Amino acid sequence: MKRLIAGSIFTLIFASLASVTLAAPIPFDAKIPYVIDGDADPNDAFVQDATHDFELRVEGKAVSQLSIHIPESITVDKGIEIVDQSGKNINAQVAYSNCTFTAAFSQPVTPGTTLTVSLKGIKNPGEVQTIVYPVSFRGVGMTTDIPLRSVIIQTYAM
Secondary structure (H helix, E strand, C coil): CHHHHHHHHHHHHHHHHHHHHHHCCCCCCCCCCEEEEEEEECCECCCCCEEEEEEEECCCCCEEEEEEECCCCCEECCCEEEECCCCCECCEEEEEECCEEEEEEEEEECCCCEEEEEEEEEECCCCCCEEEECEEEEECCCCCCEECCCEEEECECC
């Protein structure tokens, strides 16, 4: 009986600590850009000509270039569009080579800016339901790309 009571008390304490930890705000002081979110519109894996979006928060250093690797099974027929948090188009010279879109910004994107990157005209011939886009950036004055978290787009067979 003592073991049952001790186990119950331990479980209650552990559960209450976990919920306090989950509810506490997470301090986040980013020193580099980071990917916030990604989604598909429409979210059906069988729909061709879809749009895949993700947000990128620029922090730390101004960004001069953004690279997005496209999986070999996916094609992007209508290119990419990049806008800031106010919906204003960001001027960039976009090139596509070796399954990678590279956007070289005409003016560096300053810290505190949130970019929405839209991959338009997605063709998914294999009806892949989980698509991973590795993303990297280059800061002002940098000569190499720094990889960021990959964007994961989850679609469904509806």
